[in-house]
């Protein structure tokens with residue numbers, strides 16, 4: 001009985017094994033052996049009329065042939081035309097999901113592309129490279145692709161194709177297993193290079209794309225992750241998109257890549273688809289510091305930021321196209337992911353960090369910065385700052401030990417990579433605020449940073465909410481923080497816009513700091529999720 005059920009579930013189609021004789025054999029074998037309770041129970045169940053009826057229906061269904069009835073083979077087929085295939089597809093409202101083109105050399109009409117998961121693909125009967133000979137009995141050799149599309153659009157119900165199958169084997173081993181995060185917005189209707197706009201897949205920056213086929217070097221096939229529609233759409237390949245983005249600046253028109261295993265590039269038959277388818281309140285927290293973020297005021301006060309050595313690990317910020325990603329969930333025994341906060345000067349990064357820290361000092365931590373300025377009486381080494389000599393600081397800079405560093409009143413200040421490690425080693429969530437261009441250097445397997453962009457609200461809301469607030473990085477003559485001015489708000493908004501346009505592909509989360517409590521709660525919720533749920537991260541952080 002078990003074998004029978006297993007066999008049936010594997011086959012997934014009714015197979016004729018008439019229940020009557022089978023039941024007889026089984027009953028006979030049961031009688032030969034002593035009956036235990038289970039067998040008795042089963043016998044009782046099998047003799048129930050409803051089960052008998054079910055088995056009888058099964059046998060009736062299994063005896064029928066549900067394959068489509070094909071028209072008889074034409075008599076006048078040449079002997080050398082032995083590889084011809086007649087295919088019948090039933091057309092519903094769904095597009096067939098295939099494109100055709102004319103082969104430049106032979107003049108034959110061939111299937112250029114099969115969209116993964118589309119009707120043609122699911123049928124398993126049509127393949128890339130198949131030569132189309134007839135549609136509904138009408139020869140297509142002398143027809144233009146537009147005329148063929150016309151024939152198809154006028155057909156209702158079943159459509160019969162006569163094709164000569166291609167011999168090419170398709171590589172399907174990695175299909176659907178690759179996921180890419182889109183680092184740009186894409187609208188196929190705006191893309192002059194796409195072979196068929198209707199077959200294109202629009203997407204937004206940040207969307208996760210499931211790559212269904214990379215057979216074509218220029219046009220991949222993809223689906224939006226989690227989308228129930230099985231049919232894939234065309235998207236520019238990473239290489240092609242990088243080339244045209246890189247060349248766009250120089251205004252050189254980019255041709256789609258030539259594909260070596262194809263006789264003709266598809267632009268020759270463009271669009272020939274078969275069917276188109278408040279800081280001041282709290283006490284001092286050890287290690288809490290002013291950030292090194294630059295502003296107008298920094299220039300006034302001689303504060304200078306230096307960019308640390310470029311990392312060669314990751315550079316998609318320069319030509320953002322796609323990044324291969326995989327799902328990652330932190331395991332109990334693993335270190336916490338580094339939390340990187342980014343935002344314009346005065347937006348409230350320190351305030352939010354401070355609130356998080358005082359909410360749970362055991363769980364959250366911040367780095368202790370390095371400085372070359374002399375230690376003051378009330379300060380302790382390793383608490384407010386790690387005090388080091390100018391010579392040692394410069395050596396550490398040379399050795400790439402700083403994430404960021406800057407100069408203020410002839411002294412260096414910097415955040416070392418080791419200071420981040422030391423917070424993480426204490427099994428704490430490390431909160432780090434950096435300039436956005438530094439983020440790419442932190443995107444390593446070791447830190448697996450989760451980047452949160454703190455965004456200012458509208459200027460009207462800034463005026464309202466920051467009426468009594470002071471901008472810490474703007475000091476008066478006596479060194480006290482000054483109230484926000486209109487120009488501070490304007491600069492905050494402008495700087496946020498620049499950050500967002502240049503770096504938003506690196507942001508995992510955007511939080512608008514309008515009402516402080518709301519922003520703080522959103523931050524807390526994000527942290528809770530980070531500890532509980534799986535997130536998309538660069539594939540190299542998962543399969544190292």
Ligand SMILES: Nc1ncnc2c1ncn2[C@@H]1O[C@H](COP(=O)(O)OP(=O)(O)OP(=O)(O)O)[C@@H](O)[C@H]1O
Pocket residue numbers: 278279280290291293343344345346347348349350351352465466469470471472473474513514515516517519
């Ligand atoms: N949502 C908010 N509503 C009202 N005031 C706020 C809000 N967020 C921050 N503030 C106040 O704005 C001021 C600047 O905040 P904070 O120092 O945290 O900004 P920052 O981004 O760290 O700036 P900087 O780069 O200058 O250090 C502080 O007085 C803070 O209390």
